[in-house]
Amino acid sequence: MIKNFKHTFAILTVVILTHITSATLACTCIGKDKQTTENELSIVDLAVNGKIIAVDNFNYYDTTAYSVTGLKFDPKQSGYLIRKYKVFTLVVNTKFKATTITSDTIQIVTGYGSGDCGYEFEIGKDYIIYGEAWKEKTVSIRQRKRKNKLRIIETTIANKFYTDICRLTQNVNTKELDNLKRLTE
Secondary structure, eight states: HHHHHHHHHHHHHHHHHHHHHHHHHHHOOGGGGGHHHHHHHHHHHHEEEEEEEEEEEEEEEEOOOHHHOOOOOTTTTOOEEEEEEEEEEEEEEEEEEEESSSSSSEEEOOOHHHHHHHOOOTTTTTEEEEEEEEEEEEEEEEETTTEEEEEEEEEEEEEEEEEOTTOEEEEEEEOHHHHHHHHHH
């Protein structure tokens, strides 16, 4: 009887763990169905229309945890600190809202798709892109009365923005373009 219980328990454990891990790979955008162009414009740094002309891989090394603890960063041993993204090059046709654009060609950072909510752009296609300014973190250390004071500083990178499927980023369509023109004129 105990052997049967152990076997049943092992199978049940595998089934439960499989369901738990598969649920964590899914991307959910709560409230996306209620988003409006007006609300999206109020929270994003970027709203543009343009054409994707290139794609590249981008590894972002988040070393702030190491800097705060004083440990030496080694990318070979610290793979979990590497965030993998895709960077798309976009030629901007129309700027509806842009906080830090200094060029007609910008970079759009997004995940690979599936569980990381990345938007799957296609080279040569036109899109309406809503995004947030890309910020990179560094740690500032100041000595004050025998204590180190650590502060994380976020630096906005010009012409680089982040978007995902939870934004209103989409293929070009006249309805959304008309909404953007009406709200930004």
